[in-house]
Amino acid sequence: MLGGFFRKVAGKSSSRDVAKKRLKFTLIYDKLEVNDDVLNNLHRDIVEVISRYFEIDKDAFKMDIRRTEDRSALIVNTPILSSKRKT
Amino acid sequence: MSGKIIVITSGKGGVGKTTATASIGAALALEGKKVAVVDMDIGLRNLDVVMGLENRIVFNIVDIVNGRCKVKQAAIKDRRIDNLFLIPASQSDNKDALTPEGVVGVSEELKEEFDYTLMDCPAGIEQGFENSIAAADEAVVVCTPDVSAVRDADRVIGLLYARSITPKLIVNRIVPLMVERGDMLSHEDMVDVLSVELAGLVPMDDNVVVSTNTGVPLVLQKESKAGSAFRRIARRLNGQNDLPIVVPQSQDRFWKKIGSRLGIGR
Ligand SMILES: Nc1ncnc2c1ncn2[C@@H]1O[C@H](COP(=O)(O)OP(=O)(O)OP(=O)(O)O)[C@@H](O)[C@H]1O
Numbered sequence: 001m002l003g004g005f006f007r008k009v010a011g012k013s014s015s016r017d018v019a020k021k022r023l024k025f026t027l028i029y030d031k032l033e034v035n036d037d038v039l040n041n042l043h044r045d046i047v048e049v050i051s052r053y054f055e056i057d058k059d060a061f062k063m064d065i066r067r068t069e070d071r072s073a074l075i076v077n078t079p080i081l082s083s084k085r086k087t
Numbered sequence: 088m089s090g091k092i093i094v095i096t097s098g099k100g101g102v103g104k105t106t107a108t109a110s111i112g113a114a115l116a117l118e119g120k121k122v123a124v125v126d127m128d129i130g131l132r133n134l135d136v137v138m139g140l141e142n143r144i145v146f147n148i149v150d151i152v153n154g155r156c157k158v159k160q161a162a163i164k165d166r167r168i169d170n171l172f173l174i175p176a177s178q179s180d181n182k183d184a185l186t187p188e189g190v191v192g193v194s195e196e197l198k199e200e201f202d203y204t205l206m207d208c209p210a211g212i213e214q215g216f217e218n219s220i221a222a223a224d225e226a227v228v229v230c231t232p233d234v235s236a237v238r239d240a241d242r243v244i245g246l247l248y249a250r251s252i253t254p255k256l257i258v259n260r261i262v263p264l265m266v267e268r269g270d271m272l273s274h275e276d277m278v279d280v281l282s283v284e285l286a287g288l289v290p291m292d293d294n295v296v297v298s299t300n301t302g303v304p305l306v307l308q309k310e311s312k313a314g315s316a317f318r319r320i321a322r323r324l325n326g327q328n329d330l331p332i333v334v335p336q337s338q339d340r341f342w343k344k345i346g347s348r349l350g351i352g353r
């Protein structure tokens with residue numbers, strides 16, 4: 001308890017607080033992780049949806065999940081060859 | 088009679104599943120219920136030695152599932168506590184000797200025979216885990232206050248939710264002095280991170296080791312703090328939902344509280 005007091009005065013956080021903070025991040029990260037099956041299915045579906053509206057170069061289509069300190073982003077990059085006109 | 092099957096699981100190994108199963112099982116039996124504790128750790132059985140019944144094994148859970156014997160023939164009666172029975176694991180079979188379907192197949196017979204059947208789950212989330220949760224009506228997740236155990240508990244809780252089982256949490260091996268000093272996760276921290284209901288809090292206690300050494304049930308040791316924590320957990324699982332959760336305290340804290348009650352010191 002005295003230790004806790006000095007730590008507060010010194011502005012240092014306890015190892016208990018550090019553990020809790022790390023856990024919160026880890027659990028969020030763990031849940032963002034997707035396996036290859038999911039990624040492959042997502043890849044297939046996105047290509048299919050975009051192809052309804054655009055002519056795309058399917059071989060150059062790129063999809064990636066990028067993680068930084070505080071967020072995960074799904075990055076899709078595809079060359080568009082032409083747009084499909086609705087009739 | 089239609090009993091309940093409760094699985095005791097954790098994800099991470101060595102956090103106290105077997106200790107919890109033996110103690111809660113014994114405590115439920117002391118409450119007057121007929122209880123079976125089942126060792127689901129095929130090939131690595133332990134519950135028998137923890138309960139001091141290792142010399143009396145004839146049949147095991149694999150025999151039951153494969154129809155080589157009845158539940159009644161395999162269940163070993165505890166020497167000290169009435170209404171407490173052990174169904175051991177097989178030591179020689181390999182891990183895939185059981186299947187979830189096989190376990191579900193004998194669950195009615197278990198529920199017919201016992202008020203409570205506690206499944207002592209092996210560590211991990213593979214076959215043994217699947218077998219242990221297959222027939223479970225309820226689940227208790229045991230976790231110690233450290234980062235890796237909590238992370239694994241979170242994974243297991245997710246898997247249980249996916250089977251429509253809402254688990255309850257036991258925090259085991261709490262060292263109150265370390266929590267108070269800010270060097271151990273508190274149960275509040277863990278409940279906050281895992282968003283799960285508490286079944287109870289168990290302190291670190293030398294009596295656990297003594298009890299395992301001798302095979303004398305922890306809950307029969309009057310002075311054991313872990314033992315009385317498990318007794319409270321059993322009563323809560325047995326429907327006494329209003330029984331307050333007791334937070335383990337250091338000796339230091341205890342005397343201070345008494346002191347302030349009497350109006351001395353601070
Ligand atoms: N509250 C406690 N106080 C002190 N020691 C404890 C406590 N709970 C468990 N232990 C000890 O921790 C060790 C592991 O416990 P136990 O075998 O019950 O864990 P487990 O989760 O069943 O392990 P496994 O994953 O290998 O099956 C044992 O030596 C046990 O005596």
Ligand SMILES: [Mg+2]
Pocket residue numbers: 104105106128133207208209
């Ligand atoms: Mg065990």
